[in-house]
Amino acid sequence: xxxxxxxxxxxxxxxxxxxxxxxxxxxxxxxxxxxxxxxxxxxxxxxxxxxxxxxxxxxxxxxxxxxxxxxxxxxxxxxxxxxxxxxxxxxxxxxxxxxxxxxxxxxxxxxxxxxxxxxxxxxxxxxxxxxxxxxxxxxxxxxxxxxxxxxxxxxxxxxxxxxxxxxxxxxxxxxxxxxxx
Amino acid sequence: xxxxxxxxxxxxxxxxxxxxxxxxxxxxxxxxxxxxxxxxxxxxxxxxxxxxxxxxxxxxxxxxxxxxxxxxxxxxxxxxxxxxxxxxxxxxxxxxxxxxxxxxxxxxxxxxxxxxxxxxxxxxxxxxxxxxxxxxxxxxxxxxxxxxxxxxxxxxxxxxxxxxxxxxxxxxxxxxxxxxxxxxxxxxxxxxxxxxxxxxxxxxxxxxxxxxxxxxxxxxxxxxxxxxxxxxxxxxxxxxxxxxxxxxxxxxxxxxxxxxxxxxxxxxxxxxxxxxxxxxxxxxxxxxxxxxxxxxxxxxxxxxxxxxxxxxxxxxxxxxxxxxxxxxxxxxxxxxxxxxxxxxxx
Amino acid sequence: xxxxxxxxxxxxxxxxxxxxxxxxxxxxxxxxxxxxxxxxxxxxxxxxxxxxxxxxxxxxxxxxxxxxxxxxxxxxxxxxxxxxxxxxxxxxxxxxxxxxxxxxxxxxxxxxxxxxxxxxxxxxxxxxxxxxxxxxxxxxxxxxxxxxxxxxxxxxxxxxxxxxxxxxxx
Numbered sequence: 001x002x003x004x005x006x007x008x009x010x011x012x013x014x015x016x017x018x019x020x021x022x023x024x025x026x027x028x029x030x031x032x033x034x035x036x037x038x039x040x041x042x043x044x045x046x047x048x049x050x051x052x053x054x055x056x057x058x059x060x061x062x063x064x065x066x067x068x069x070x071x072x073x074x075x076x077x078x079x080x081x082x083x084x085x086x087x088x089x090x091x092x093x094x095x096x097x098x099x100x101x102x103x104x105x106x107x108x109x110x111x112x113x114x115x116x117x118x119x120x121x122x123x124x125x126x127x128x129x130x131x132x133x134x135x136x137x138x139x140x141x142x143x144x145x146x147x148x149x150x151x152x153x154x155x156x157x158x159x160x161x162x163x164x165x166x167x168x169x170x171x172x173x174x175x176x177x178x179x180x181x
Numbered sequence: 182x183x184x185x186x187x188x189x190x191x192x193x194x195x196x197x198x199x200x201x202x203x204x205x206x207x208x209x210x211x212x213x214x215x216x217x218x219x220x221x222x223x224x225x226x227x228x229x230x231x232x233x234x235x236x237x238x239x240x241x242x243x244x245x246x247x248x249x250x251x252x253x254x255x256x257x258x259x260x261x262x263x264x265x266x267x268x269x270x271x272x273x274x275x276x277x278x279x280x281x282x283x284x285x286x287x288x289x290x291x292x293x294x295x296x297x298x299x300x301x302x303x304x305x306x307x308x309x310x311x312x313x314x315x316x317x318x319x320x321x322x323x324x325x326x327x328x329x330x331x332x333x334x335x336x337x338x339x340x341x342x343x344x345x346x347x348x349x350x351x352x353x354x355x356x357x358x359x360x361x362x363x364x365x366x367x368x369x370x371x372x373x374x375x376x377x378x379x380x381x382x383x384x385x386x387x388x389x390x391x392x393x394x395x396x397x398x399x400x401x402x403x404x405x406x407x408x409x410x411x412x413x414x415x416x417x418x419x420x421x422x423x424x425x426x427x428x429x430x431x432x433x434x435x436x437x438x439x440x441x442x443x444x445x446x447x448x449x450x451x452x453x454x455x456x457x458x459x460x461x462x463x464x465x466x467x468x469x470x471x472x473x474x475x476x477x478x479x480x481x482x483x484x485x486x487x488x489x490x491x492x493x494x495x496x497x498x499x500x501x502x503x504x505x506x507x508x509x510x511x512x513x514x515x516x517x518x519x520x521x522x523x524x525x526x527x
Numbered sequence: 528x529x530x531x532x533x534x535x536x537x538x539x540x541x542x543x544x545x546x547x548x549x550x551x552x553x554x555x556x557x558x559x560x561x562x563x564x565x566x567x568x569x570x571x572x573x574x575x576x577x578x579x580x581x582x583x584x585x586x587x588x589x590x591x592x593x594x595x596x597x598x599x600x601x602x603x604x605x606x607x608x609x610x611x612x613x614x615x616x617x618x619x620x621x622x623x624x625x626x627x628x629x630x631x632x633x634x635x636x637x638x639x640x641x642x643x644x645x646x647x648x649x650x651x652x653x654x655x656x657x658x659x660x661x662x663x664x665x666x667x668x669x670x671x672x673x674x675x676x677x678x679x680x681x682x683x684x685x686x687x688x689x690x691x692x693x694x695x696x697x
Binding site for chain 1: 222223224225226227230486487489490491
């Protein structure tokens with residue numbers, strides 16, 4: 001068969017010469033190789049102190065967005081749930097009562113919004129489906145937990161911090177995706 | 182009579198024993214840390230660096246963890262022997278340090294204190310005897326575990342140590358021909374005055390080094406605890422501090438054999454190119470201890486360096502190396518040394 | 528009673544006791560462990576007699592090498608109290624007879640010894656390495672060399688056996 005590359009090396013089956021059978025030169029050579037690795041740069045990053053930057057297309061944990069006045073964007077239209085290939089999203093809609101205008105942006109809102117993080121595949125289709133820019137994938141990942149039910153994230157787990165009451169946390173949660181707003 | 186008790190001498194020796202034993206324990210502790218660090222550095226990693234500054238408290242954390250682990254004694258084991266095994270391993274590992282000359286004399290409280298616990302005139306034979314005892318800890322522990330993997334590990338340890346003891350002994354005989362004494366102290370004094378023994382016995386040193394690796398069960402000769410064939414080898418069934426004793430005794434063995442090699446072949450506490458007579462005795466002793474420790478650290482590094490470079494031998498290769506290469510080589514070395522001693526002393 | 532006598536008595540009691548235990552214990556492995564203790568106490572006796580070289584060589588050779596081989600074989604064959612074959616009466620009788628005659632011989636030899644002629648502890652240098660070397664290499668050169676050649680040939684024989692096996696495998 002024609003070899004695809006010329007990298008293949010024929011194994012030499014010749015009996016070893018006396019110098020080779022002494023082994024010590026070979027061992028010494030090997031030890032020199034490991035010794036040279038002392039001076040090499042270490043690729044490891046000291047994780048919690050130093051973090052690798054996420055790539056701009058990274059898709060992490062979902063966040064439910066608010067507008068600048070802190071009103072929830074979501075209108076519980078259900079497009080994200082339809083788009084979701086893993087069927088991880090469930091929601092219940094409710095109508096905005098008078099006096100709740102400062103809480104919800106539009107007349108309809110999600111009373112219950114849950115994402116099962118064990119099902120979610122972080123494809124980002126919910127983000128693409130959302131007409132109201134209410135959900136997007138952030139730059140964090142789901143932390144580990146001991147119980148399955150802890151992985152069903154309810155609305156208060158997903159909601160972004162209030163931009164007026166807690167502006168710093170809001171900016172932090174928004175991350176680099178802030179340009180989207 | 183033995184009963185000529187000199188209380189000051191007894192107290193002096195007791196303090197020396199406590200210092201030497203605790204020092205070797207601390208050094209062994211930090212050798213475990215150094216092992217992980219060296220392994221990491223040789224493999225382009227960082228190694229433990231979380232516990233304390235630069236991870237310096239890591240050995241304490243490891244020890245604590247072993248201490249708090251659940252103690253398990255298998256049902257069908259003989260309980261006394263199961264406990265005796267690691268105790269013996271630890272005992273024999275520490276006992277060797279009794280005859281090592283750690284430094285020259287120190288002047289303290291109007292006393293001249295010899296930095297050696299016992300200067301017996303059969304020093305090197307004592308070391309040899311204790312080393313040959315070392316295998317009992319492993320064998321008894323492995324048999325008492327009542328586990329086939331443990332037993333295999335113990336049998337491997339026994340046959341390996343016996344095979345390599347032969348070559349080690351013969352290479353030592355050649356060294357003894359050159360030095361003409363069995364006392365470690367006298368050997369160091371000789372090397373201080375003349376040249377280091379490595380110049381006279383390069384081949385003997387090489388054989389001794391390889392045998393020391395085998396006696397310490399270090400890679401490439403770590404077949405008794407080969408993880409991928411025997412689970413954990415002789416300490417498969419052990420847990421908690423008993424396992425800790427086994428692991429620890431291995432590192433103490435490594436430390437002690439480094440000390441022995443430094444003493445036998447590299448001048449012990451002799452600092453090269455420095456005339457100790459120019460200093461006061463105390464400073465000279467400190468320089469001596471520092472010189473010995475530097476050599477020991479280099480040897481320990483060599484142990485680790487080899488471990489993280491060379492893969493484990495196959496069992497038949499191990500026996501082949503021991504019986505068919507090292508023993509004839511050591512015999513040859515002995516013959517040549519004997520001839521040379523005869524020729525030059527005439 | 529001075530300390531030497533005390534140590535002597537202690538060592539003797541331990542060595543005789545563990546020798547008895549070695550015979551009495553059912554499991555071969557325990558027997559061997561008792562025997563190792565016997566060797567240690569005998570080495571202690573050597574030290575008391577000012578023969579350090581003999582003491583250490585006793586430990587290296589008997590306790591360190593031969594006993595390890597014993598233990599090795601017993602562990603490898605997994606001998607224990609259950610697998611031990613039951614000996615028949617005739618064999619037991621022969622064993623008692625031969626052991627008894629050996630005991631008789633020892634007792635007779637002991638009776639001949641003058642009781643006032645006690646062992647001298649910590650004196651004499653017959654066991655020190657220099658004296659021993661001089662004796663071996665001056666007075667008994669020929670027997671010593673012959674026996675050393677014997678041992679060397681045994682060792683070389685082991686190497687040859689190792690070599691032969693590989694050739695037949697190829």
